[in-house]
Amino acid sequence: MEKREFDKKILCIGAGYVGGPTMAVIAHKCPQYKVTIVDINANRIAQWNSDKLPIYEPGLDDVVKAARGKNLFFDTDVKKGIEESDIIFVSVNTPTKTFGAGAGMAADLQYWEKTAREIREYSQSPKIIVEKSTLPVKTAQAMKRILMAGDNPGQFEVLSNPEFLAEGTAISDLENPDRVLIGSMETKSGLKARQELVDVYKNWVPENKIITTNLWSSELSKLVSNAFLAQKISSINAISALCEKTDANISEVAGAVGMDSRLGNKFLNASVGFGGSCFKKDILNLVYLCRYYGLDTVADYWEGVLKINDYQKERFVMNMLGNMFNTLAGKKICILGFAFKANTGDTRESPAIYVARRLLEERAVVNISDPQALENAENDLKDAEGSIFFIKNPYEAAKGCDAIAVMTEWDIYKSLDYENIYKSMSKPAFLFDGRNILHHNKMYEIGFNVFPIGKASLTHFSNE
Numbered sequence: 001m002e003k004r005e006f007d008k009k010i011l012c013i014g015a016g017y018v019g020g021p022t023m024a025v026i027a028h029k030c031p032q033y034k035v036t037i038v039d040i041n042a043n044r045i046a047q048w049n050s051d052k053l054p055i056y057e058p059g060l061d062d063v064v065k066a067a068r069g070k071n072l073f074f075d076t077d078v079k080k081g082i083e084e085s086d087i088i089f090v091s092v093n094t095p096t097k098t099f100g101a102g103a104g105m106a107a108d109l110q111y112w113e114k115t116a117r118e119i120r121e122y123s124q125s126p127k128i129i130v131e132k133s134t135l136p137v138k139t140a141q142a143m144k145r146i147l148m149a150g151d152n153p154g155q156f157e158v159l160s161n162p163e164f165l166a167e168g169t170a171i172s173d174l175e176n177p178d179r180v181l182i183g184s185m186e187t188k189s190g191l192k193a194r195q196e197l198v199d200v201y202k203n204w205v206p207e208n209k210i211i212t213t214n215l216w217s218s219e220l221s222k223l224v225s226n227a228f229l230a231q232k233i234s235s236i237n238a239i240s241a242l243c244e245k246t247d248a249n250i251s252e253v254a255g256a257v258g259m260d261s262r263l264g265n266k267f268l269n270a271s272v273g274f275g276g277s278c279f280k281k282d283i284l285n286l287v288y289l290c291r292y293y294g295l296d297t298v299a300d301y302w303e304g305v306l307k308i309n310d311y312q313k314e315r316f317v318m319n320m321l322g323n324m325f326n327t328l329a330g331k332k333i334c335i336l337g338f339a340f341k342a343n344t345g346d347t348r349e350s351p352a353i354y355v356a357r358r359l360l361e362e363r364a365v366v367n368i369s370d371p372q373a374l375e376n377a378e379n380d381l382k383d384a385e386g387s388i389f390f391i392k393n394p395y396e397a398a399k400g401c402d403a404i405a406v407m408t409e410w411d412i413y414k415s416l417d418y419e420n421i422y423k424s425m426s427k428p429a430f431l432f433d434g435r436n437i438l439h440h441n442k443m444y445e446i447g448f449n450v451f452p453i454g455k456a457s458l459t460h461f462s463n464e
């Protein structure tokens with residue numbers, strides 16, 4: 001077969017939640033480019049090349065199937081990928097460091113640094129290196145220093161192009177982004193490289209949504225975006241605690257506050273707490289950076305967002321305990337939803353992990369149900385002691401239970417047959433809605449004792 005020539009060869013190192021969908025969309029929108037994604041995890045690459053992709057994301061299957069084998073390739077050969085490419089996106093994981101200086105706070109940059117060294121070793125032509133991973137501000141400087149070290153430094157230009165997609169909506173976020181941010185050095189070669197990347201995105205993103213800044217603003221903007229989003233959730237969650245004490249209703253408060261266009265009505269859903277792989281890690285990273293630069297008051301401010309999140313999760317558990325007569329030992333509790341949000345199988349930092357572990361500590365029997373995340377749930381709880389069962393069917397999971405705790409806002413949970421569920425449960429039956437997705441009055445009428453977030457509880461108990 002005749003070899004197909006491409007305008008540009010794009011490589012992405014790291015085939016995870018970001019690398020996979022991002023590159024699939026680039027390949028889909030730009031058939032003139034060859035897009036290769038490499039990963040050291042051979043199993044993950046095999047899954048990307050199979051019918052069952054390694055991550056669940058609405059719309060992802062279609063995009064991958066449309067481009068795979070034509071101009072989208074998944075491979076384990078990092079060396080060949082680097083040698084061949086013109087533009088290299090680095091989308092490896094940057095988790096919170098678990099050891100040494102900065103443990104529990106700073107970003108662990110070992111995976112990222114390894115890729116920098118590999119790029120230097122295998123490059124034989126000039127390349128544009130794009131930071132896709134979320135990184136501490138000033139990382140591009142370190143990247144450049146590593147790339148330029150040694151006897152035969154290649155020609156590299158480092159750009160920052162943070163990713164703003166949210167899981168569960170990754171494909172639509174990538175296809176219609178609010179903005180694409182590209183940071184570069186403001187030198188002649190930096191600006192030229194920046195333009196090359198702008199040209200990639202211009203294939204489908206309107207030009208007024210592609211914004212360019214200096215490198216450090218771009219790196220920092222990513223951390224700040226996540227910090228602001230998380231701060232908004234912690235703000236509404238903090239107020240949910242006050243609502244429960246004062247008979248105010250958090251949905252009404254959020255509605256009234258959010259109508260102010262300066263504040264905006266999104267991200268004001270009170271919940272059991274935010275999860276996901278990034279909010280906590282990125283805020284910790286921001287806090288660490290602030291302390292590094294001696295800005296302790298600023299660090300304390302952002303740390304407060306995480307404190308409220310921890311408080312909210314623990315408050316949820318204590319609310320269950322307190323309302324179920326101060327003992328959960330031997331009681332059966334059904335956790336509806338384990339993913340950190342709906343429409344994903346991802347459970348990283350899911351509040352359900354914390355709640356499940358705490359319930360087990362109280363010696364409850366825990367039935368966990370989720371349409372997509374059960375495999376991850378089993379892995380998250382493999383070292384937890386106690387009686388845990390993983391049951392995909394929500395009706396089976398709730399059968400015989402004393403309480404249901406809604407942890408994820410999956411649509412399917414909104415329309416279950418709660419009358420039948422109620423009948424199958426032990427009495428009195430409790431419902432703790434950690435996402436405020438159910439019709440609370442209806443649930444009360446069915447017979448449940450209902451405990452929403454930030455709203456008055458509805459119980460059948462008298463005060464006698």
Ligand SMILES: NC(=O)C1=CN([C@@H]2O[C@H](COP(=O)(O)OP(=O)(O)OC[C@H]3O[C@@H](n4cnc5c(N)ncnc54)[C@H](O)[C@@H]3O)[C@@H](O)[C@H]2O)C=CC1
Nearest residue numbers: 014015016017018039040041091092093094111133134163
């Ligand atoms: N998950 C999300 O929704 C978002 C994540 N981000 C950021 O994107 C980055 C990646 O996140 P995820 O995709 O969620 O992580 P992930 O853990 O799903 O994927 C990272 C992949 O990189 C691979 N990898 C690590 N070192 C490698 C090496 N030397 N060579 C080849 N492959 C290597 C790992 O095997 C893994 O498959 C992080 O910095 C994260 O903060 C940014 C926006 C959204």
Ligand SMILES: O=C(O)[C@H]1O[C@H](OP(=O)(O)OP(=O)(O)OC[C@H]2O[C@@H](n3ccc(=O)[nH]c3=O)[C@H](O)[C@@H]2O)[C@H](O)[C@@H](O)[C@@H]1O
Nearest residue numbers: 163164165166167267268269271273274275276278340341
């Ligand atoms: O850097 C990242 O990883 C990404 O982090 C978040 O995306 P993600 O974590 O996938 O999902 P979100 O929709 O932001 O939800 C995060 C958590 O907050 C919770 N949440 C969200 C909104 C809300 O009103 N209330 C609330 O409790 C969600 O249930 C979830 O647990 C950001 O939204 C993305 O822009 C960013 O790219």
